[in-house]
Amino acid sequence: MLRGVWAAGAFGAVLLLWIGVFEHRTAAGDPVGRASGVPVPHFAPGTRSFEIGWRPDEQLVALGERLFFDTRMSATGRTACASCHDPRYGFADPRRVSLSDNGKPGRRNAPSLLDVGLRPSLMWDGKFHALEQQVFGPFASGEMGIGVEHAAQRLNADERYVHQFREALGNWPTPDGMAQAIAAFQRTLVSRESRVDRLLTSNDASCLTTLELDGYEIFSRKAPCGVCHRPFPPQADGRKYRRPLFSDFQYHNIGVGGRYAAPDAGRFELTRRQPDWGAFRTPPLRNSTPPYMHDGSLATLEEVVEFYSAGGIPNPNLSPLIRPLHLNGYDKSALVAFLRAMGE
Ligand code: HEC
Numbered sequence: 392m393l394r395g396v397w398a399a400g401a402f403g404a405v406l407l408l409w410i411g412v413f414e415h416r417t418a419a420g421d422p423v424g425r426a427s428g429v430p431v432p433h434f435a436p437g438t439r440s441f442e443i444g445w446r447p448d449e450q451l452v453a454l455g456e457r458l459f460f461d462t463r464m465s466a467t468g469r470t471a472c473a474s475c476h477d478p479r480y481g482f483a484d485p486r487r488v489s490l491s492d493n494g495k496p497g498r499r500n501a502p503s504l505l506d507v508g509l510r511p512s513l514m515w516d517g518k519f520h521a522l523e524q525q526v527f528g529p530f531a532s533g534e535m536g537i538g539v540e541h542a543a544q545r546l547n548a549d550e551r552y553v554h555q556f557r558e559a560l561g562n563w564p565t566p567d568g569m570a571q572a573i574a575a576f577q578r579t580l581v582s583r584e585s586r587v588d589r590l591l592t593s594n595d596a597s598c599l600t601t602l603e604l605d606g607y608e609i610f611s612r613k614a615p616c617g618v619c620h621r622p623f624p625p626q627a628d629g630r631k632y633r634r635p636l637f638s639d640f641q642y643h644n645i646g647v648g649g650r651y652a653a654p655d656a657g658r659f660e661l662t663r664r665q666p667d668w669g670a671f672r673t674p675p676l677r678n679s680t681p682p683y684m685h686d687g688s689l690a691t692l693e694e695v696v697e698f699y700s701a702g703g704i705p706n707p708n709l710s711p712l713i714r715p716l717h718l719n720g721y722d723k724s725a726l727v728a729f730l731r732a733m734g735e
């Protein structure tokens with residue numbers, strides 16, 4: 392048994408604590424806006440990683456879960472990983488962009504962490520390749536307000552943590568140990584099987600409506616979204632675990648964020664190659680949550696489909712695959728219906 396990842400008691404307690412924090416922050420005014428009335432499409436409490444074949448180290452996962460929700464790892468004592476990766480929203484952030492511990496808005500929307508263990512690259516610009524490496528990011532970028540060494544020191548002052556680290560890793564709390572534990576916990580965040588999964592892994596078309604199947608046709612051929620949003624990219628283990636990810640894990644400019652004056656150059660910031668200007672990693676669609684795009688600029692799937700139908704936003708680096716599609720009303724609703732079915 393995987394201890395308590397979804398166990399209502401412990402989970403609820405942490406959540407309550409955290410919701411308090413969340414209310415506090417939004418009460419102070421939410422400068423970045425929030426998508427409203429948003430369902431959580433891809434989050435199924437009860438799905439556990441062992442159901443798709445992983446056998447995680449239970450002690451390490453329990454430690455990682457505790458750390459993930461612990462606001463003591465931030466300067467003000469108000470921010471945890473879960474502040475921006477909210478389990479109520481599929482471990483994503485419903486705000487357009489996230490707020491750092493100091494209350495300042497960042498540049499990007501926080502993606503869902505469901506199935507994150509299957510992704511061969513992380514972040515909108517592909518900056519990290521391993522979960523263990525990524526954990527240091529929020530400390531280094533100021534999102535947590537303190538450095539990772541400082542956070543580890545705080546943990547060393549807590550006897551229960553010292554005990555848990557010793558049991559799980561045979562060591563006192565260290566940044567590397569924190570990274571291992573939090574990464575192990577994140578690998579247990581697995582989405583449930585959806586109707587689109589069944590279509591793609593069992594070839595069972597009966598689980599989709601005619602509208603959704605027409606949407607799939609447009610997605611695969613007419614649009615063609617599936618060239619970039621590949622169900623089973625070769626560099627990820629999606630097929631093995633029956634989880635189509637819908638990303639090629641490559642970088643493309645589709646015009647979001649628009650012009651050269653935009654503050655976010657995407658992949659270019661890492662490679663300094665001009666063709667990468669404004670290019671972002673194709674997001675794995677099966678777990679996308681609103682609002683959409685790296686800057687959270689599109690609130691709904693309907694807006695996303697309008698965006699693509701119009702041909703993205705023209706700019707010198709626009710991918711040749713993005714062009715006006717002139718979709719009619721039926722095509723648009725079919726496409727939206729198919730995108731929704733990915734998480735149902
Ligand atoms: C202040 C908000 C905030 C906090 C706190 C935060 N994150 Fe994030 N997280 C983000 C944003 C925003 C992104 C996307 C940033 C980017 O791509 O440049 C992100 C991206 C990620 C990703 C990459 C997912 C992917 O597929 O691209 C992982 C993994 C992740 N965060 C884990 C964590 C962990 C673990 C913690 C705690 C140590 C944490 N985050 C704390 C906002 C936050």
Ligand code: HEC
Nearest residue numbers: 614616619643647671672673674679683684685699710712
């Ligand atoms: C050229 C490759 C490419 C094609 C073709 C493409 N996309 Fe995308 N898609 C991307 C990239 C890259 C992003 C992220 C862009 C950004 O945030 O700047 C994205 C973002 C998205 C998002 C937002 C996901 C999230 O988590 O925020 C959705 C939904 C989406 N695409 C659906 C579609 C649909 C539907 C089509 C077909 C009409 C399509 N895409 C065609 C590359 C592509």
